[in-house]
Amino acid sequence: xxxxxxxxxxxxxxxxxxxxxxxxxxxxxxxxxxxxxxxxxxxxxxxxxxxxxxxxxxxxxxxxxxxxxxxxxxxxxxxxxxxxxxxxxxxxxxxxxxxxxxxxxxxxxxxxxxxxxxxxxxxxxxxxxxxxxxxxxxxxxxxxxxxxxxxxxxxxxxxxxxxxxxxxxxxxxxxxxxxxxxxxxxxxxxxxxxxxxxxxxxxxxxxxxxxxxxxxxxxxxxxxxxxxxxxxxxxxxxxxxxxxxxxxxxxxxxxxx
Ligand code: C5P
Numbered sequence: 001x002x003x004x005x006x007x008x009x010x011x012x013x014x015x016x017x018x019x020x021x022x023x024x025x026x027x028x029x030x031x032x033x034x035x036x037x038x039x040x041x042x043x044x045x046x047x048x049x050x051x052x053x054x055x056x057x058x059x060x061x062x063x064x065x066x067x068x069x070x071x072x073x074x075x076x077x078x079x080x081x082x083x084x085x086x087x088x089x090x091x092x093x094x095x096x097x098x099x100x101x102x103x104x105x106x107x108x109x110x111x112x113x114x115x116x117x118x119x120x121x122x123x124x125x126x127x128x129x130x131x132x133x134x135x136x137x138x139x140x141x142x143x144x145x146x147x148x149x150x151x152x153x154x155x156x157x158x159x160x161x162x163x164x165x166x167x168x169x170x171x172x173x174x175x176x177x178x179x180x181x182x183x184x185x186x187x188x189x190x191x192x193x194x195x196x197x198x199x200x201x202x203x204x205x206x207x208x209x210x211x212x213x214x215x216x217x218x219x220x221x222x223x224x225x226x227x228x229x230x231x232x233x234x235x236x237x238x239x240x241x242x243x244x245x246x247x248x249x250x251x252x253x254x255x256x257x
Contacts, residue, residue, distance in 0.1 A: 026098020048135030
Protein backbone atom coordinates (compact mmCIF):
# COMPACT_ATOMS: atom_id res chain seq x y z
CA UNK A 1 0.00 0.00 0.00
CA UNK A 2 1.34 3.35 -0.92
CA UNK A 3 2.11 5.45 2.16
CA UNK A 4 0.44 8.49 0.62
CA UNK A 5 -2.71 6.70 -0.39
CA UNK A 6 -5.39 8.07 1.81
CA UNK A 7 -9.09 7.46 1.51
CA UNK A 8 -11.32 10.40 2.26
CA UNK A 9 -14.53 8.64 1.52
CA UNK A 10 -17.80 10.48 1.90
CA UNK A 11 -19.90 7.71 0.39
CA UNK A 12 -22.03 4.82 1.56
CA UNK A 13 -19.74 1.93 2.49
CA UNK A 14 -21.16 -0.82 0.26
CA UNK A 15 -21.70 0.94 -3.07
CA UNK A 16 -18.89 0.36 -5.56
CA UNK A 17 -17.68 3.13 -7.87
CA UNK A 18 -17.83 2.36 -11.61
CA UNK A 19 -16.37 5.72 -12.72
CA UNK A 20 -12.75 6.62 -12.04
CA UNK A 21 -11.05 9.97 -12.56
CA UNK A 22 -7.28 10.35 -12.51
CA UNK A 23 -6.48 14.02 -11.92
CA UNK A 24 -2.81 14.49 -12.78
CA UNK A 25 -1.27 17.27 -10.73
CA UNK A 26 2.33 16.10 -10.36
CA UNK A 27 4.05 18.24 -13.03
CA UNK A 28 6.77 20.63 -11.88
CA UNK A 29 5.51 23.38 -14.19
CA UNK A 30 8.97 24.42 -15.34
CA UNK A 31 7.69 26.29 -18.41
CA UNK A 32 5.58 28.41 -16.08
CA UNK A 33 8.46 29.27 -13.76
CA UNK A 34 6.14 29.99 -10.83
CA UNK A 35 8.44 28.22 -8.34
CA UNK A 36 5.56 25.99 -7.31
CA UNK A 37 4.04 22.99 -9.11
CA UNK A 38 1.47 24.15 -11.63
CA UNK A 39 -1.56 22.54 -9.97
CA UNK A 40 -0.79 24.46 -6.77
CA UNK A 41 -0.53 27.88 -8.40
CA UNK A 42 -3.35 30.07 -7.08
CA UNK A 43 -5.99 32.10 -8.88
CA UNK A 44 -7.88 34.47 -6.60
CA UNK A 45 -6.50 32.61 -3.58
CA UNK A 46 -7.54 29.15 -4.77
CA UNK A 47 -5.11 26.51 -6.07
CA UNK A 48 -5.87 25.19 -9.57
CA UNK A 49 -6.26 21.76 -7.98
CA UNK A 50 -9.18 23.05 -5.90
CA UNK A 51 -11.19 23.83 -9.02
CA UNK A 52 -10.46 20.41 -10.54
CA UNK A 53 -11.38 18.47 -7.39
CA UNK A 54 -14.49 20.64 -7.09
CA UNK A 55 -15.83 19.93 -10.58
CA UNK A 56 -15.11 16.19 -10.45
CA UNK A 57 -16.72 15.66 -7.06
CA UNK A 58 -19.76 17.70 -8.16
CA UNK A 59 -20.57 15.08 -10.81
CA UNK A 60 -23.58 12.99 -9.82
CA UNK A 61 -21.80 9.64 -10.17
CA UNK A 62 -20.60 6.98 -7.82
CA UNK A 63 -16.95 7.59 -8.51
CA UNK A 64 -13.39 7.31 -7.28
CA UNK A 65 -11.07 10.28 -7.81
CA UNK A 66 -7.32 9.75 -7.62
CA UNK A 67 -5.31 12.95 -7.28
CA UNK A 68 -1.73 12.38 -8.46
CA UNK A 69 0.44 14.97 -6.71
CA UNK A 70 4.16 15.66 -6.26
CA UNK A 71 5.36 13.80 -3.15
CA UNK A 72 6.35 17.18 -1.66
CA UNK A 73 2.74 18.41 -2.01
CA UNK A 74 0.81 15.32 -0.95
CA UNK A 75 -0.22 16.79 2.40
CA UNK A 76 -1.42 20.01 0.74
CA UNK A 77 -3.36 17.96 -1.82
CA UNK A 78 -5.06 16.05 1.00
CA UNK A 79 -5.99 19.34 2.71
CA UNK A 80 -7.49 20.64 -0.52
CA UNK A 81 -9.53 17.46 -0.97
CA UNK A 82 -10.81 17.67 2.60
CA UNK A 83 -11.87 21.27 2.11
CA UNK A 84 -13.55 20.79 -1.25
CA UNK A 85 -15.28 17.38 -0.97
CA UNK A 86 -18.97 18.08 -0.41
CA UNK A 87 -20.51 16.49 2.67
CA UNK A 88 -22.24 13.20 1.82
CA UNK A 89 -20.48 13.09 -1.55
CA UNK A 90 -20.80 9.84 -3.51
CA UNK A 91 -17.11 10.24 -4.39
CA UNK A 92 -14.20 8.43 -2.79
CA UNK A 93 -10.91 10.31 -3.10
CA UNK A 94 -7.31 9.20 -2.71
CA UNK A 95 -3.98 10.95 -3.21
CA UNK A 96 -0.91 9.19 -4.65
CA UNK A 97 2.57 10.46 -5.61
CA UNK A 98 3.37 11.13 -9.27
CA UNK A 99 6.18 10.08 -11.58
CA UNK A 100 8.86 11.88 -13.53
CA UNK A 101 6.86 11.91 -16.77
CA UNK A 102 3.14 12.49 -17.20
CA UNK A 103 2.47 8.96 -18.46
CA UNK A 104 4.05 7.54 -15.28
CA UNK A 105 1.81 9.76 -13.16
CA UNK A 106 -1.21 8.46 -15.06
CA UNK A 107 -0.10 4.85 -14.53
CA UNK A 108 0.30 5.38 -10.79
CA UNK A 109 -3.17 6.92 -10.71
CA UNK A 110 -4.69 4.01 -12.63
CA UNK A 111 -3.10 1.52 -10.24
CA UNK A 112 -4.83 3.26 -7.32
CA UNK A 113 -8.35 2.85 -8.77
CA UNK A 114 -10.62 0.20 -7.24
CA UNK A 115 -11.38 -2.95 -9.29
CA UNK A 116 -15.02 -1.96 -9.73
CA UNK A 117 -14.14 1.02 -11.97
CA UNK A 118 -15.11 0.44 -15.62
CA UNK A 119 -14.82 3.90 -17.18
CA UNK A 120 -11.79 6.12 -16.54
CA UNK A 121 -11.26 9.79 -17.25
CA UNK A 122 -7.80 11.32 -17.16
CA UNK A 123 -7.75 15.05 -16.56
CA UNK A 124 -4.98 17.66 -16.26
CA UNK A 125 -5.19 19.69 -13.07
CA UNK A 126 -3.65 22.42 -15.25
CA UNK A 127 -7.09 22.79 -16.93
CA UNK A 128 -9.00 24.03 -13.90
CA UNK A 129 -12.13 25.28 -15.68
CA UNK A 130 -13.17 22.27 -17.77
CA UNK A 131 -16.91 22.15 -17.14
CA UNK A 132 -19.07 19.41 -15.63
CA UNK A 133 -20.88 19.31 -18.99
CA UNK A 134 -17.61 18.46 -20.74
CA UNK A 135 -16.93 15.62 -18.28
CA UNK A 136 -20.46 14.28 -18.86
CA UNK A 137 -20.10 14.52 -22.64
CA UNK A 138 -16.91 12.45 -22.55
CA UNK A 139 -18.34 9.87 -20.12
CA UNK A 140 -21.49 9.44 -22.22
CA UNK A 141 -19.52 8.96 -25.45
CA UNK A 142 -17.16 6.37 -23.91
CA UNK A 143 -20.15 4.45 -22.57
CA UNK A 144 -22.04 4.73 -25.87
CA UNK A 145 -19.19 3.66 -28.15
CA UNK A 146 -16.58 1.82 -26.07
CA UNK A 147 -13.93 3.93 -27.85
CA UNK A 148 -11.42 6.32 -26.33
CA UNK A 149 -12.83 9.87 -26.36
CA UNK A 150 -11.06 13.23 -26.43
CA UNK A 151 -12.47 16.79 -26.42
CA UNK A 152 -11.28 18.66 -29.51
CA UNK A 153 -11.38 22.21 -30.84
CA UNK A 154 -10.80 23.32 -34.44
CA UNK A 155 -7.38 24.82 -35.14
CA UNK A 156 -7.82 28.53 -35.89
CA UNK A 157 -4.28 29.64 -36.71
CA UNK A 158 -2.67 29.11 -40.09
CA UNK A 159 -0.28 26.17 -39.66
CA UNK A 160 3.09 26.00 -41.40
CA UNK A 161 5.73 23.30 -41.54
CA UNK A 162 9.20 24.70 -40.78
CA UNK A 163 12.70 23.22 -40.62
CA UNK A 164 15.27 23.50 -37.82
CA UNK A 165 16.38 26.92 -39.18
CA UNK A 166 12.86 28.30 -39.05
CA UNK A 167 12.46 28.29 -42.82
CA UNK A 168 8.87 27.72 -43.91
CA UNK A 169 8.36 24.83 -46.34
CA UNK A 170 4.60 24.68 -46.65
CA UNK A 171 1.26 25.70 -45.25
CA UNK A 172 -0.53 22.69 -43.80
CA UNK A 173 -4.23 22.23 -44.54
CA UNK A 174 -5.83 22.84 -41.17
CA UNK A 175 -9.28 21.48 -42.06
CA UNK A 176 -8.55 17.97 -40.73
CA UNK A 177 -6.57 19.24 -37.70
CA UNK A 178 -7.90 19.66 -34.15
CA UNK A 179 -6.37 20.68 -30.82
CA UNK A 180 -7.24 18.18 -28.09
CA UNK A 181 -7.89 18.75 -24.42
CA UNK A 182 -8.75 16.78 -21.30
CA UNK A 183 -10.72 15.11 -19.72
CA UNK A 184 -10.01 12.13 -21.98
CA UNK A 185 -12.13 9.05 -21.42
CA UNK A 186 -11.51 5.33 -21.79
CA UNK A 187 -12.80 1.89 -21.02
CA UNK A 188 -10.64 1.09 -18.00
CA UNK A 189 -9.28 -2.16 -19.47
CA UNK A 190 -8.16 -0.42 -22.66
CA UNK A 191 -6.25 2.32 -20.85
CA UNK A 192 -4.71 0.05 -18.21
CA UNK A 193 -3.56 -2.48 -20.83
CA UNK A 194 -2.11 0.25 -23.06
CA UNK A 195 -0.22 1.85 -20.17
CA UNK A 196 1.22 -1.46 -18.99
CA UNK A 197 2.57 -2.28 -22.47
CA UNK A 198 3.17 1.32 -23.58
CA UNK A 199 5.61 1.59 -26.48
CA UNK A 200 7.43 4.45 -24.88
CA UNK A 201 10.55 4.17 -27.02
CA UNK A 202 8.55 5.24 -30.04
CA UNK A 203 10.08 7.21 -32.90
CA UNK A 204 7.51 9.92 -32.24
CA UNK A 205 8.89 10.34 -28.70
CA UNK A 206 7.03 10.13 -25.41
CA UNK A 207 3.23 10.25 -25.57
CA UNK A 208 1.93 13.66 -24.48
CA UNK A 209 -1.62 12.48 -23.90
CA UNK A 210 -3.45 9.27 -23.06
CA UNK A 211 -5.22 9.05 -26.40
CA UNK A 212 -1.77 8.62 -27.96
CA UNK A 213 -0.96 5.81 -25.50
CA UNK A 214 -4.09 3.81 -26.43
CA UNK A 215 -3.75 4.60 -30.11
CA UNK A 216 -0.22 3.17 -30.13
CA UNK A 217 -1.80 0.04 -28.65
CA UNK A 218 -4.29 -0.12 -31.54
CA UNK A 219 -7.42 1.39 -29.96
CA UNK A 220 -9.80 3.75 -31.80
CA UNK A 221 -9.97 7.32 -30.54
CA UNK A 222 -12.89 9.64 -31.33
CA UNK A 223 -13.60 13.28 -30.56
CA UNK A 224 -16.38 15.26 -28.91
CA UNK A 225 -16.57 19.08 -28.97
CA UNK A 226 -14.10 20.67 -26.56
CA UNK A 227 -14.44 24.09 -24.95
CA UNK A 228 -12.37 27.26 -24.65
CA UNK A 229 -12.72 27.34 -20.88
CA UNK A 230 -10.81 24.03 -20.60
CA UNK A 231 -7.68 26.08 -21.44
CA UNK A 232 -4.42 24.71 -19.99
CA UNK A 233 -1.98 26.65 -17.85
CA UNK A 234 1.43 26.28 -19.50
CA UNK A 235 3.14 29.68 -19.71
CA UNK A 236 2.67 32.89 -17.67
CA UNK A 237 0.38 34.39 -20.35
CA UNK A 238 -2.08 31.55 -19.74
CA UNK A 239 -2.62 32.85 -16.21
CA UNK A 240 -4.15 36.00 -17.69
CA UNK A 241 -6.49 33.90 -19.84
CA UNK A 242 -7.64 31.80 -16.86
CA UNK A 243 -7.97 34.96 -14.78
CA UNK A 244 -10.25 36.34 -17.48
CA UNK A 245 -12.58 33.35 -17.17
CA UNK A 246 -12.82 34.00 -13.43
CA UNK A 247 -13.26 37.77 -13.44
CA UNK A 248 -15.58 37.91 -16.45
CA UNK A 249 -17.80 35.53 -14.49
CA UNK A 250 -17.98 33.17 -17.44
CA UNK A 251 -17.85 30.02 -15.34
CA UNK A 252 -20.97 30.03 -13.23
CA UNK A 253 -18.79 29.18 -10.20
CA UNK A 254 -19.79 30.20 -6.72
CA UNK A 255 -17.66 32.45 -4.50
CA UNK A 256 -14.89 33.26 -6.94
CA UNK A 257 -15.13 37.02 -6.41
O1 C5P B 1 3.40 19.63 -18.46
P1 C5P B 1 2.03 19.51 -19.01
O2 C5P B 1 1.34 20.80 -19.20
O3 C5P B 1 1.90 18.62 -20.20
O4 C5P B 1 1.21 18.77 -17.83
C1 C5P B 1 -0.14 18.39 -18.00
C2 C5P B 1 -0.65 17.83 -16.68
O5 C5P B 1 0.09 16.65 -16.33
C3 C5P B 1 -0.50 18.81 -15.50
O6 C5P B 1 -1.72 18.83 -14.78
C4 C5P B 1 0.66 18.24 -14.72
O7 C5P B 1 0.55 18.47 -13.32
C5 C5P B 1 0.55 16.73 -15.00
N1 C5P B 1 1.85 16.02 -14.88
C6 C5P B 1 1.99 15.02 -13.91
N2 C5P B 1 3.21 14.38 -13.77
C7 C5P B 1 4.26 14.70 -14.55
C8 C5P B 1 4.13 15.71 -15.54
C9 C5P B 1 2.90 16.35 -15.70
O8 C5P B 1 1.03 14.73 -13.18
N3 C5P B 1 5.41 14.07 -14.36
